[in-house]
Amino acid sequence: MAPWRPFAVLCTRLLVAAPHVSQEAIRKLVGDLSPNLSAELQDRVEAVLSYHFRSKHFLDVQASLPGDLDWSSQPSPWRSYHGAPRVQLPHSLALLEAASSPVPLSLASLGAFLRLGAGISAWKSYDGLHMWALRVMPSSGNLQTTEFHVMLPPLDGLAAVPAVYHFQPEMHALEFRLPAPNEFVTTADGSAGFLVALTSLCIREAWKYGERALRSCHLNLGHAVGALDAACNVFGWSLQEGPPALHADSILRTVLGLGAGSDEEPGEHPELALFVRTSARASDVGVWPAYLTAETIGKLYREAHVEAQGVPGPLRPQRPAAAPSWPAMDAAQEGAVMALAEAGHQEEPTTSGLERSALKRLLGQRLLDAILNRRSVLRMSDEQPPLPEADFLRILRVACTAVPEPRAGRLAAGTGSAVNVLLMLHKVESFLQGLYVLTRQRGSEEELFAFVKAMPERVHRSESGSPLDLPEGCALWALARPVDVRHAAQISACGQEVAGAGSFAAAFFGAFTGWRHPRRYLELLWHAGALGHVFYLAAEAAGFGATGMGCFMDDMGLGLLRDPWSMEAKGDSSSQSFSAEESQHQVLYYVTVGKASSDPRLLSFDPYQHLQEGFSYEALQGGMGRIFQTT
Numbered sequence: 001m002a003p004w005r006p007f008a009v010l011c012t013r014l015l016v017a018a019p020h021v022s023q024e025a026i027r028k029l030v031g032d033l034s035p036n037l038s039a040e041l042q043d044r045v046e047a048v049l050s051y052h053f054r055s056k057h058f059l060d061v062q063a064s065l066p067g068d069l070d071w072s073s074q075p076s077p078w079r080s081y082h083g084a085p086r087v088q089l090p091h092s093l094a095l096l097e098a099a100s101s102p103v104p105l106s107l108a109s110l111g112a113f114l115r116l117g118a119g120i121s122a123w124k125s126y127d128g129l130h131m132w133a134l135r136v137m138p139s140s141g142n143l144q145t146t147e148f149h150v151m152l153p154p155l156d157g158l159a160a161v162p163a164v165y166h167f168q169p170e171m172h173a174l175e176f177r178l179p180a181p182n183e184f185v186t187t188a189d190g191s192a193g194f195l196v197a198l199t200s201l202c203i204r205e206a207w208k209y210g211e212r213a214l215r216s217c218h219l220n221l222g223h224a225v226g227a228l229d230a231a232c233n234v235f236g237w238s239l240q241e242g243p244p245a246l247h248a249d250s251i252l253r254t255v256l257g258l259g260a261g262s263d264e265e266p267g268e269h270p271e272l273a274l275f276v277r278t279s280a281r282a283s284d285v286g287v288w289p290a291y292l293t294a295e296t297i298g299k300l301y302r303e304a305h306v307e308a309q310g311v312p313g314p315l316r317p318q319r320p321a322a323a324p325s326w327p328a329m330d331a332a333q334e335g336a337v338m339a340l341a342e343a344g345h346q347e348e349p350t351t352s353g354l355e356r357s358a359l360k361r362l363l364g365q366r367l368l369d370a371i372l373n374r375r376s377v378l379r380m381s382d383e384q385p386p387l388p389e390a391d392f393l394r395i396l397r398v399a400c401t402a403v404p405e406p407r408a409g410r411l412a413a414g415t416g417s418a419v420n421v422l423l424m425l426h427k428v429e430s431f432l433q434g435l436y437v438l439t440r441q442r443g444s445e446e447e448l449f450a451f452v453k454a455m456p457e458r459v460h461r462s463e464s465g466s467p468l469d470l471p472e473g474c475a476l477w478a479l480a481r482p483v484d485v486r487h488a489a490q491i492s493a494c495g496q497e498v499a500g501a502g503s504f505a506a507a508f509f510g511a512f513t514g515w516r517h518p519r520r521y522l523e524l525l526w527h528a529g530a531l532g533h534v535f536y537l538a539a540e541a542a543g544f545g546a547t548g549m550g551c552f553m554d555d556m557g558l559g560l561l562r563d564p565w566s567m568e569a570k571g572d573s574s575s576q577s578f579s580a581e582e583s584q585h586q587v588l589y590y591v592t593v594g595k596a597s598s599d600p601r602l603l604s605f606d607p608y609q610h611l612q613e614g615f616s617y618e619a620l621q622g623g624m625g626r627i628f629q630t631t
């Protein structure tokens with residue numbers, strides 16, 4: 001085997017300018033990777049791929065940033081609908097001790113569910129006075145780009161009709177927006193539950209991270225799906241696809257009563273509707289009434305003239321004088337929209353796109369604590385113990401079978417495999433250091449063999465001789481071992497020390513081949529985010545921690561996969577390749593796992609202290625808050 005060549009460049013200043021992307025090259029690439037698209041879809045996939053290639057980081061050039069941060073226009077992570085009637089939700093988890101599984105749906109269980117699936121996990125502070133909230137799901141820069149809306153049946157304490165509410169996590173409250181058809185809360189086969197619709201405010205992310213924001217925004221959304229699924233596991237509920245018609249952006253926008261927004265105050269972008277099934281039933285096939293097509297829903301709303309209540313409160317104290325604009329990002333978001341005619345119809349039998357999650361089975365009683373205590377590792381401990389073999393294998397099993405992977409519409413799925421994982425093992429018991437790949441579904445192997453220049457070697461047993469015992473369809477492959485990849489992991493993760501100082505780092509890569517719709521891009525990012533989420537939970541359950549990393553050198557990460565013994569040439573933007581052969585896979589996300597060192601300066605407070613009697617809460621700019629004891 002060729003000797004390992006360390007990186008030539010140890011430290012390079014990142015310049016603020018976008019990598020150059022040739023439109024002509026992208027056009028050819030789209031034609032090669034996803035032939036058979038209509039001219040219109042081809043244009044839209046081009047917009048998406050141009051964005052992806054423009055928003056890459058290299059050693060010499062990085063994706064466009066906004067320049068100096070303008071704190072006066074920092075968006076708040078909290079959205080409120082002013083004037084909408086509010087219902088305070090309970091946040092106690094006591095009912096989980098007594099209730100049978102599945103937990104019956106009530107205001108109390110809904111409040112507890114939203115706490116675990118979308119709520120606050122702690123308030124943090126350095127001075128004990130000024131605090132910021134962490135949520136159960138991580139988000140890039142803690143900017144929290146995902147908003148949650150729920151469509152609920154009548155429950156004691158809520159409206160007497162099925163209705164759409166916006167979940168306001170800061171006050172743990174529901175804001176009544178508009179009534180909803182009964183069909184959305186009971187599927188055709190009689191199973192009951194409620195819809196959760198996710199929307200994005202990517203502007204929160206763009207304020208800080210500029211052009212790369214669309215990627216993080218949709219990775220964040222994937223984490224939100226992962227958090228909801230984990231909460232479902234605790235409640236004995238299951239997360240399934242919502243009615244296919246709601247994949248049409250315009251229909252979901254109407255159903256949620258979202259305004260279009262303006263340049264001054266951009267509106268939420270409708271993304272995804274999921275059904276939380278709370279009642280047990282025999283089959284796992286979600287069937288929606290056949291007449292719930294995009295056309296009939298649109299007609300229903302037009303005829304009923306339903307007005308949503310409440311107006312979105314301003315997201316930022318003032319609009320920046322010279323707001324940076326990100327046309328390539330806007331074009332990608334626009335290109336990825338699912339048009340009315342493209343959204344799925346119920347005529348075809350629809351199986352749930354979400355696998356029944358095995359999270360509870362794999363993590364057991366530790367799941368609840370993992371949800372409540374999950375934090376991103378800020379710094380790895382210097383005394384880094386090896387990650388025990390059993391915990392590492394459990395993380396792999398979770399990554400194989402417990403990832404909720406929502407579809408972005410019937411049309412969107414590609415023909416290539418979805419998201420697979422490059423593992424950079426640093427300190428894992430009974431595994432040699434080096435580069436490995438976890439293929440997560442059957443069929444991924446051939447693609448991998450065709451892409452990788454080294455010969456992957458299937459790993460059946462650990463060095464201790466124990467069988468890996470991975471679920472059907474999942475396999476671990478060694479690409480290069482033994483080799484110390486700590487430095488490679490760190491440099492390719494924008495120089496972030498956490499990537500090289502823990503147990504292992506992982507780069508998630510997705511197939512960019514055989515797309516049938518530009519929305520596939522968002523779908524891959526959602527899957528990567530949801531996968532990242534289970535890495536967090538499984539690491540936490542093992543007494544270790546994780547950090548998702550949206551900052552990575554794209555092609556350097558890809559180089560580690562493609563040419564594991566020599567990825568040196570992939571650091572600079574001049575090496576960017578637009579050939580189909582080299583571009584068929586792209587890196588979507590990084591996650592690092594290891595033992596965290598705690599920061600004694602960082603104080604932690606109870607997540608719902610600010611809502612308790614005897615305390616008062618003052619919201620400050622940018623999501624900061626002050627909590628006072630009044631008695």
Ligand SMILES: Cc1cc2nc3c(=O)[nH]c(=O)nc-3n(C[C@H](O)[C@H](O)[C@H](O)COP(=O)(O)O)c2cc1C
Pocket residue numbers: 134135137138139140141142216219220223374375376377378496547548549550551
């Ligand atoms: C999509 C995404 C990208 C992230 N990128 C980075 C990163 O590059 N570096 C880092 O240190 N943390 C990163 N994080 C972690 C966030 O900073 C962290 O989730 C946030 O500060 C909230 O803290 P918590 O996860 O402890 O709740 C990322 C998280 C997500 C979801």
